Amino acid sequence: MNSLTTNPVADVLARLYRESEAADRPLFEQFIKESDDFDIGQFLKDEAKDYKAVYKGYANNFLNVSQEFGQFLYTCIRNTKAKRVVEFGSSMGISTIHMAAALRDNGGGKIIGTELEESKAKRARKNIAAAGLSEIVEIRVGDALETLKDVEGPIDVLMLDGAFTLYLRVLKLLEPNFRNGTLIIGENAIKESSDYLDYVRNPKNGYLSLPLPFDEGRGNELTLFTL
Ligand SMILES: C[S@@+](CC[C@H](N)C(=O)[O-])C[C@H]1O[C@@H](n2cnc3c(N)ncnc32)[C@H](O)[C@@H]1O
Numbered sequence: 462m463n464s465l466t467t468n469p470v471a472d473v474l475a476r477l478y479r480e481s482e483a484a485d486r487p488l489f490e491q492f493i494k495e496s497d498d499f500d501i502g503q504f505l506k507d508e509a510k511d512y513k514a515v516y517k518g519y520a521n522n523f524l525n526v527s528q529e530f531g532q533f534l535y536t537c538i539r540n541t542k543a544k545r546v547v548e549f550g551s552s553m554g555i556s557t558i559h560m561a562a563a564l565r566d567n568g569g570g571k572i573i574g575t576e577l578e579e580s581k582a583k584r585a586r587k588n589i590a591a592a593g594l595s596e597i598v599e600i601r602v603g604d605a606l607e608t609l610k611d612v613e614g615p616i617d618v619l620m621l622d623g624a625f626t627l628y629l630r631v632l633k634l635l636e637p638n639f640r641n642g643t644l645i646i647g648e649n650a651i652k653e654s655s656d657y658l659d660y661v662r663n664p665k666n667g668y669l670s671l672p673l674p675f676d677e678g679r680g681n682e683l684t685l686f687t688l
Contacts, residue, residue: 550623
């Protein structure tokens with residue numbers, strides 16, 4: 462069984478990738494145009510100062526995972542027979558749909574997703590419903606540092622894809638819910654925001670962590686909790 466490549470999931474994802482291409486193209490064109498001058502350090506400073514304001518500015522952008530990354534998420538969840546997933550940063554639901562499809566193909570489960578922007582959470586819920594996956598997903602609206610304080614049980618897979626500078630704080634918030642073998646998948650776990658990578662790449666902290674060889678430069682990192 463593979464509901465990623467069958468309908469309704471396949472059709473909904475194809476539509477969402479078309480919509481994200483249209484919505485985010487101007488933003489990426491601007492990034493490319495300004496890439497010589499783009500100061501990631503300044504972006505991280507702005508985020509650290511006021512991440513809510515930074516992401517309000519992207520309220521109409523998808524900022525979604527690539528199709529390859531989405532297939533990777535699906536594969537991880539199928540292969541680990543995961544039942545409980547937490548996602549930091551759900552946006553319009555593209556990554557969530559990949560993971561929810563995998564949970565359903567595993568026989569069922571639950572994703573707790575989080576999104577700062579209410580309008581994005583509404584769109585995510587609508588997209589997830591169109592993919593027929595509503596019963597698997599709960600999207601919590603607000604700051605993940607608050608909304609993930611109680612995740613009601615152990616976590617099999619954690620997907621980190623929100624404000625870059627919060628990865629370590631979100632990880633530590635959820636650490637008590639990890640089990641031996643929990644997978645943490647980070648998108649944008651970039652070296653410039655190094656506290657997270659320093660922590661998970663240090664085996665003394667109980668992790669084994671390595672960069673993923675696709676979407677180079679986007680800071681994709683796969684981490685195993687080993688305690
Ligand atoms: C890169 S996008 C997520 C893309 C999504 N995972 C996908 O592949 O479709 C990051 C999202 O995280 C949200 N976000 C940022 N900081 C957050 C926080 N502290 N709590 C909850 N959501 C947050 C942003 O509003 C934004 O929609």
